[in-house]
Amino acid sequence: MSKTIIISNRLPLQLQIDNYTIKATPSVGGLATGMKSVHRDSNGVWIGWTGLTEEETPEELVDEVVAAAKKEQCVPVSLTEKDINGFYYGFSNRTIWPLFHYFMEYTEFEKESYQTYVEVNKKYANVVLENIEEGDTVWVHDYQLMLLPELIKKERPDVQIGFFLHIPFPSYEVFRTLPWRVEILKGLLGSDLIGFHTYDYQRHFLSSVSRILRQEVSFNEITLKDRIVTVNSYPMGIDYEKFSEAAAKHDAAKNQSELQRRLDLHIDSTPDAKMILSIDRLDYSKGIANRIRAYEYFLEKYPEFKEKVRLVMLAVPSRSNVPQYQLLKKEVDELVGRINGKFATVSWTPIWYFYRSMPFENLIDLYTTCDVALLTPIRDGMNLVAKEYVATRTDKTGVLILSEMAGAAQEMSEALIINPNNFEEIADALKQAMEMPEAEQIKRNKFLQKRLKRYNVEKWAHDFMHSLEDTAHKSDIVKAIRMRQDQEEEMFNAYKASQKRILFLDYDGTLRGFVNNPEDASPDEELLELTKTIHSQENTEVVIISGRDRHTLGTWWQDVPITLIAEHGVWKRPVGGEWAVTENLKNDWMETVRPILEKYVDRTAGTFIEEKNYSLAWHYRNADPDLGEKRASELSTVLKELSANNELGVLDGNKVLEIKDSTIHKGKAVTKHIFGKDYTFKFAIGDDWTDEYMFHDLPDDAFTIKVGLQKTAAKYYVDDTDRVRDLLKKFAAS
Numbered sequence: 001m002s003k004t005i006i007i008s009n010r011l012p013l014q015l016q017i018d019n020y021t022i023k024a025t026p027s028v029g030g031l032a033t034g035m036k037s038v039h040r041d042s043n044g045v046w047i048g049w050t051g052l053t054e055e056e057t058p059e060e061l062v063d064e065v066v067a068a069a070k071k072e073q074c075v076p077v078s079l080t081e082k083d084i085n086g087f088y089y090g091f092s093n094r095t096i097w098p099l100f101h102y103f104m105e106y107t108e109f110e111k112e113s114y115q116t117y118v119e120v121n122k123k124y125a126n127v128v129l130e131n132i133e134e135g136d137t138v139w140v141h142d143y144q145l146m147l148l149p150e151l152i153k154k155e156r157p158d159v160q161i162g163f164f165l166h167i168p169f170p171s172y173e174v175f176r177t178l179p180w181r182v183e184i185l186k187g188l189l190g191s192d193l194i195g196f197h198t199y200d201y202q203r204h205f206l207s208s209v210s211r212i213l214r215q216e217v218s219f220n221e222i223t224l225k226d227r228i229v230t231v232n233s234y235p236m237g238i239d240y241e242k243f244s245e246a247a248a249k250h251d252a253a254k255n256q257s258e259l260q261r262r263l264d265l266h267i268d269s270t271p272d273a274k275m276i277l278s279i280d281r282l283d284y285s286k287g288i289a290n291r292i293r294a295y296e297y298f299l300e301k302y303p304e305f306k307e308k309v310r311l312v313m314l315a316v317p318s319r320s321n322v323p324q325y326q327l328l329k330k331e332v333d334e335l336v337g338r339i340n341g342k343f344a345t346v347s348w349t350p351i352w353y354f355y356r357s358m359p360f361e362n363l364i365d366l367y368t369t370c371d372v373a374l375l376t377p378i379r380d381g382m383n384l385v386a387k388e389y390v391a392t393r394t395d396k397t398g399v400l401i402l403s404e405m406a407g408a409a410q411e412m413s414e415a416l417i418i419n420p421n422n423f424e425e426i427a428d429a430l431k432q433a434m435e436m437p438e439a440e441q442i443k444r445n446k447f448l449q450k451r452l453k454r455y456n457v458e459k460w461a462h463d464f465m466h467s468l469e470d471t472a473h474k475s476d477i478v479k480a481i482r483m484r485q486d487q488e489e490e491m492f493n494a495y496k497a498s499q500k501r502i503l504f505l506d507y508d509g510t511l512r513g514f515v516n517n518p519e520d521a522s523p524d525e526e527l528l529e530l531t532k533t534i535h536s537q538e539n540t541e542v543v544i545i546s547g548r549d550r551h552t553l554g555t556w557w558q559d560v561p562i563t564l565i566a567e568h569g570v571w572k573r574p575v576g577g578e579w580a581v582t583e584n585l586k587n588d589w590m591e592t593v594r595p596i597l598e599k600y601v602d603r604t605a606g607t608f609i610e611e612k613n614y615s616l617a618w619h620y621r622n623a624d625p626d627l628g629e630k631r632a633s634e635l636s637t638v639l640k641e642l643s644a645n646n647e648l649g650v651l652d653g654n655k656v657l658e659i660k661d662s663t664i665h666k667g668k669a670v671t672k673h674i675f676g677k678d679y680t681f682k683f684a685i686g687d688d689w690t691d692e693y694m695f696h697d698l699p700d701d702a703f704t705i706k707v708g709l710q711k712t713a714a715k716y717y718v719d720d721t722d723r724v725r726d727l728l729k730k731f732a733a734s
């Protein structure tokens, strides 16, 4: 039976060794708490780190660690102290975490910790590969394992791999500063599906892929040479029933215990003061220090709330080996001390501060007891605490104040949404929350609860897995048209058996890869030799059919006697003959079109005009990809309007728009060329839109091949120019 393998840095359980006994406690943090319910309900396995290093695990307890993990359907990855320092405290939490949360001043670029990150990702990959069985699906989680998808895909291309990023993906301007940006993107692109919490993170990622890797992005799909990677947003939900049921149980017991519990929580004699809740890991991205300052500002701006409110603050220890977290701990301790010292009275302490993690029951107690939740992250991938707070409000009272910088804010517009850097706004929101009529609280929470209940963590995981299955169908379609070994053999058999053969070969993107400057793309010796050899076979004709100008093609194939067709069919050089125009063509339209193209060159950095006898081409390969596409579609509209009266055609090539007589295209050129000749083997290969005309216009029995995975009228596709070279070699050897 096939299974789902979940992989994350941490397992949902943390193991500790106390007096030679293994103790397990639940892991804290959104990923572990959220995925736990998904894992519980599946028959899969979860691979990750137990929290114990190899050095901390006595040899005689190793098997017990494995057994303790196995009991929870988990498989541990064994890591050394050095691994954890470089991989977890190092690259993950001193480079990626601050960078992806826009804390550039905290970001360290350390080559050594990156190297450990690579090694540890390989360790995870090895454990995954040991546990994969045919038909399994792999779901990798989060920023600590961004190289893992590629490592797995390389070994197991048959396995569907999903990746979900739980933290923000930053804008291209921030991401580009990372020295290992290419490696990280390539690592992620080993996946078949990549998920983010919000559309903004998704579009930031796609923008980096197209700008840094120069990879073709179409809507939410990235077309690689042999696969399609789908990218989408799936806002993570919570186990709604678990929280609402626990809250209902807690409410039932509330009458006898709540007041006592409040007073037990802290020595204070203002039990009627409203409670403002704040829960997070002690992390600078959570805006805890700012929150305390904003609370101070609130008490100053609205002094009537003194002794009427209390901030209940739970800060869960996190990543305490990283200096910034140690500094933050100090800062928060001092702030709490200072503010309590400044405002406290004999009967009132303005902040109750807990620095520890709490068991589930106590969390529920806090959620249900507090009148307001104040969550002000500076940046936060999602923030599940916001959702959990709303889910526990069984009577629908309570007010959520939430930072607009949390992914959750995008789905929780009924909350009071604030900018975490705007103290004025936070103070006013606190006042509004204190004074909000119950009816309004209920109205807002009703909407929020309905949505959270519907899009819970189960639905989230189901949606993701469903999309991942869909990507498998996409791969099937890809496999269907990719030229298989048997189809290739069939083609070569037909070639060998044929008495009269013709091969139409496009040049750029087919025989030769793209380079920034088109003049640098000259053919190598091997290529010239191959075309010559094939052409010299009996009854065989090789035709280079290109959009290039005749001088360039003519110079390159000066000494090779094959047919050349230039400028999409305007010019032809027969074997042993001279260049001649194939049609009666006009070029007086160029005077009108050139200034339009020049305007686009001036406005779009990196673009240029190529002038041919009967056509003008505007190249935008070196422009910013987004801007290039936008300007190309704008220009194409302008030119099409103009061309309607001038019999001009606009050819949309690979990062080039070419304007020429509309009666000229490669389809017409090949049709004319084969007219009246009884070729029994016809072959055409090309990579872009201009080649589609020949795929379309050649008779049905022709072998037509597209280079690269794109929509095409060709019968087959091959991955890249290397595969084209292989085919040429096989033709030459036939």
Ligand SMILES: O=P(O)(O)OC[C@H]1O[C@H](O[C@H]2O[C@H](CO)[C@@H](O)[C@H](O)[C@H]2O)[C@H](O)[C@@H](O)[C@@H]1O
Pocket (backbone or CB within 6 Å): 009, 010, 028, 029, 030, 031, 032, 034, 142, 143, 166, 167, 236, 318, 319, 380, 381, 382, 383, 384
């Ligand atoms: O494992 P730690 O280093 O102790 O950190 C705990 C987890 O923190 C991060 O959580 C994120 O995931 C949440 C759920 O998607 C999301 O709501 C939150 O905004 C994120 O910060 C981190 O992404 C996890 O990998 C950590 O395990």
Ligand SMILES: O=c1ccn([C@@H]2O[C@H](COP(=O)(O)OP(=O)(O)O)[C@@H](O)[C@H]2O)c(=O)[nH]1
Pocket (backbone or CB within 6 Å): 027, 028, 029, 030, 031, 033, 034, 279, 280, 281, 316, 356, 357, 358, 359, 363, 382, 383, 384, 385, 386, 388
């Ligand atoms: O003492 C605590 C405090 C919090 N949490 C859980 O930790 C998660 C925090 O997730 P969130 O998305 O808010 O932030 P993250 O820590 O993942 O950045 C929530 O599910 C909380 O219920 C916990 O298990 N124990």
